[in-house]
Amino acid sequence: MPLVYCGACSHAPGITARAERADTQARQALESAFRRMGDDIRATRPDALIVVAAEHFANFFMNNMPAFAMGMADSYEGPIEDEAFLRIERRRVPGNKALSRKLIEGVMQTVDVAYAEEWKFDHGISVPLHFLTPGYDLPIVPANINCQGPPLTPLKRAWAFGEALRAAADAVPERLALVATGGISHWPATPDSGKINEAWDREFLARWAANDRAALTSYSDAEIYRDGGQGGFEIRTFIAAAAAAKGAKGTIEFCEPIPIFAVSCTIARMQIAA
Amino acid sequence: MSLYQVQKLIYQLNRDPRTRERYAAERDAVLAEHELTDEERRALVEPDIGLLYVLGVNGQLLMHFAALHKIEWNAYLEAMRQGLVRHGPVREGVYAATGYEGVEAHDARLKREREIH
Numbered sequence: 001m002p003l004v005y006c007g008a009c010s011h012a013p014g015i016t017a018r019a020e021r022a023d024t025q026a027r028q029a030l031e032s033a034f035r036r037m038g039d040d041i042r043a044t045r046p047d048a049l050i051v052v053a054a055e056h057f058a059n060f061f062m063n064n065m066p067a068f069a070m071g072m073a074d075s076y077e078g079p080i081e082d083e084a085f086l087r088i089e090r091r092r093v094p095g096n097k098a099l100s101r102k103l104i105e106g107v108m109q110t111v112d113v114a115y116a117e118e119w120k121f122d123h124g125i126s127v128p129l130h131f132l133t134p135g136y137d138l139p140i141v142p143a144n145i146n147c148q149g150p151p152l153t154p155l156k157r158a159w160a161f162g163e164a165l166r167a168a169a170d171a172v173p174e175r176l177a178l179v180a181t182g183g184i185s186h187w188p189a190t191p192d193s194g195k196i197n198e199a200w201d202r203e204f205l206a207r208w209a210a211n212d213r214a215a216l217t218s219y220s221d222a223e224i225y226r227d228g229g230q231g232g233f234e235i236r237t238f239i240a241a242a243a244a245a246k247g248a249k250g251t252i253e254f255c256e257p258i259p260i261f262a263v264s265c266t267i268a269r270m271q272i273a274a
Numbered sequence: 275m276s277l278y279q280v281q282k283l284i285y286q287l288n289r290d291p292r293t294r295e296r297y298a299a300e301r302d303a304v305l306a307e308h309e310l311t312d313e314e315r316r317a318l319v320e321p322d323i324g325l326l327y328v329l330g331v332n333g334q335l336l337m338h339f340a341a342l343h344k345i346e347w348n349a350y351l352e353a354m355r356q357g358l359v360r361h362g363p364v365r366e367g368v369y370a371a372t373g374y375e376g377v378e379a380h381d382a383r384l385k386r387e388r389e390i391h
Contacts, residue, residue: 023381057332061281061285082338082342190354190369194380196384230368259384
């Protein structure tokens, strides 16, 4: 049945790893927005949650880098990071192999997606789940777009992946929610960590809320790197979510630059008709 | 240059507990499985986080290698800055330093700007 929820959020590891170093008010507002997003997802009574992430060398490396990948297992493990560093306890997270397989078969009709029967979640999935599904009671279908190891997945292909995910989700009887995770401008884990181009972020989110395909996919990688840093390459996940919304417009429910978290912390939702 | 080999070793250390155990118990044997230059090997063993950054190691790999060595976040960022001073600009990979003002100064400026608006 048609996708029941479509949104996007930040996944920066600092949100949990360096929580107390942020302005208390800003952190609490972000955490409240995350929890509201979790409530909104649950209100749509999903059977599973597709998480479109931009992983950071937890599973995929330059020896065999897929442009797109989806998990196909009954459980996953995460976070892969040092638990004391990320401050999220490592655990098994439920998946749904049969559902994943149906979705992958659907996506494969138009996009050549790799599949993985094992997948270790990193902060790209574990930080959002920590807030969105703290009970870890919703099966996850992880998906990934290569935003890390150049040559990167082209933006127009990220859009095609989002369209393919939507078509696949609409074709199965399950109620599915989709959340894309990533940063907009950021320079993570470099000497420039904490730099945020807020104006660029707000412009990108305006294009996202308008669900303007041409504007969303018009950036070159050189422009993204100049204005949004290497972390800005993760806009691919937001673009996939916009495509999955099939023309619906979006609402930016929270957007606040928090330098110690290294990003404009964002919670956004596409107003799809569920 | 064998940045790929350096990054692959760090990738394996980050994701595989057994590689971490082996690295602790028989580091030289693990290092010997990778085609490394003397400089890369030295940077890994010390570890010289600043040099690894300058060699081009992706921060998404390097920050976990630093955490493995119990290097705290601010010390990790400072090590990269010192690496740029000691070893010059990043030689390979996607990075270029941009003269960033620093997290505290940046945060204070954003707050000031918000108060003005």
